[in-house]
Amino acid sequence: MDTQDGTFPLIISVDDHTVEPPDVWQSRLPKKYLDTGPRIVRAPLREMSFLGGRFKPVMGKPGEDGPIGDWWIYEDLHRPLTRLDTAVGYSRDEIRLEVITYEQMRAGSYDVPQRLADMDVNHVQSALCFPTFPRFCGQTFTEAKDRELALLCVRAYNDWMVEEWCGPLAQGRQIPLALIPLWDARLAAAEVRRNAARGVRAVAFSEIPPHLGLPSVHTDDWDPFLAACDETGTVVAMHIGSSSRMPSTSADAPPAVGSTITFANCCFSMVDWLMSGKFERFPDLKVMYAEGQIGWIPYILERADVVWEENRAWGGVADKVTRPPSELFAEHVYGCFFDDAFGLKNLDAIGLGNVLYETDYPHSDSTWPKSREVGEAQMGHLAPDAVERIVRGNAIDLLGLTADGLWAGPGTAS
Template sequence: MRMDDMILVSVDDHMIEPPDMYKSHVPAKWRDQAPRVVRNDRGVDEWVFQGERASTPFGMAATVGWPPEEWGFNPGAYTELRPGCFDVHERVKDMNANGVLASMCFPTMAGWNARTFAESHDKDLALVMLEAYNDWAIDEWCAAYPGRFIPLSLVPMWDVALAAGEVRRVGKKGCRAISFLETPHVQGYPSFLSGYWDPMLQALCDEDMVLCLHIGAGFDVINRPPEAPVDHLMVLACQISAITAQDLLFGPTLRRFPDLRVALSEGGIGWVPFYFDRIDRHYSNQAWLHHDEDFAGRLPSEVFRDHILACFITDPSGLMLRDRIGIDIIAWECDYPHTDTTWPESPEFSWDEFQQAGCTDEEVNKITSENACRFFGWDPFEYTPKDQATVGALRALATDVDTTRMPRQQWRKRNEAAGIGVFQ
């Protein structure tokens, strides 16, 4: 196998939603109450819903195409962004340039778990807009290029019955996963151990969909010093995935739902072998806790492998220990357009790590696409023949795509001149 022979399916990317996204998906009687983008007195674009500014910046961490010294969490305007952030046609061009066949895109304006809607005071209106959001994501963004995007949706986390209903609704539309809180109790909701979420989890099993728990919302589970820099959030984020795994494994969730599948989105993999050592030793050593029935005589690490997909962007140590993790539960991510992304050199980054770890061709195929497609029930070749799905074949379609980095003000000047990112 050569690098150009790889088939890349990314199970974690993000979209910066365009301001006109609600135009075709909100019933006419509510259209004037849909979330909208306004430019504040500092010249910064912001989403506003029910009179309140969304707590998630419109373009959080969307710095792809900028020089690293300008990276940060808050681009000021759509015109400062690489167009692939918010334009699905440009996104597919950028995917081709990076040799990526398919992508699962997480929200931004709504928060990775519908935070914007959950924080609003009129929950009936919020539900209308959440449904419109999901319809846009499935029927417009994903449907624009069949086979290139794995549909993912949000649920109204403020009401478990509504959440279960939305799972069933979007499942009928072909959605493959939902994005949800990794540590619900931190945000004031019942924990996974409580049993409260069971109707939603049952709906996921019935619809054969995946529960994606993306890092980020659970940061407050770590009591950081008030002086802690942003580095603490960025470096320690993966540790929250371990806490999430603990809630799932040592609570009733996985016993009640033997068919439940959970992706630890952007959670990394390097921590998993240590965690396995710890939980398996704990299980066998602490007999007084009587976990035999909980795990049906199996090791906790084995139950983890039955249910959970461990996802990474770049993780040399984790790949070295892939046999301890389980080669069938590892999946690759690109994280476009965030600061952690390896775009436009994801094949080079990944191939180098695979070579350093001594991965076989079979292992590379599993990590880059096969595991993800099996886990999410996604046929990568339904629309794209296998020989046209490789890194080399896709990059051959993108020889005209300029991947040069430019300062944000240069992006603004160029985009404004071309009318790109300028919304009326």
């Protein structure tokens, strides 16, 4: 792959984030829902905490003292925009848990041309973006009282994602990621097919559905959804935190504890999938773990193979997992990283074809604007063709992009 200077390939990031503009739902919902559907108000913050993996903001009343921020209001939910939603451009010591307005965030967080400009600065060609207000797999709508409205909100988000965020202004450089109504697997299957028909090849899902009060992947409940993904070539994309429960050790553990062990839910989730039998029932199904890093994967595969070999008779998997979990991983699972020198040193134990690169723009962990430099430093021991596969080739194949690394647009279903 020729790049600007013939060295490090242009990056295809499989985990960035969009901060939804204020009109995403107000411009798409029926009039009768505009007062209860998602909308932005400007209001003061009364108090806010983030301990034990739980985010707890309290909105003040108009006229009260307190920092002013923009808040998403939806039914009884009050959710502020925070500096953690969009931290790029600030020094690490300036990134605190505080409310902000749209004017105080980097415009690339929500504006397509500005996002492309920030991607150019970071040597990024294309990017797949997870949501902010809906949360990483649409939990916000799953928790809502009015399911009719929630379904409309899911569809409105997907329409905005395809038609605007990934629309003509994006020039094929934004890769669409759809949401599903998690509360109904048949409705979810229909939404997968609706979006696959217009070229969408990825859908967000929860790493650990039971944490959301939903069935586990060991049941048959998800089969209609999984069948739709299998048939359409739609990748099941799971982001850390998509179970609404970040790993932690106690109710008073500081965020630094959870931030250090964010990979844990991905680890638990991957074992679930490998022992579920779903990959043998749905042979074309692919799953990816966004922002989970990759250094932990070799040991988990080793342990899973040992358990499968020695304990499968009493372990409840003999009748549904007929091949070593490591073989299933190689064919179905993709790990995503943005800063994992240890994982790259153990790439042979993971698999060159199972690793994807990301930048996590605009979050506080993001390597922007130095994702290229980080990649060069950590992949310097790899052959150029291996670097090309990690940085872009695997993403092109997995997400059905053009040979040039772009999304071809609506109507490009495989």
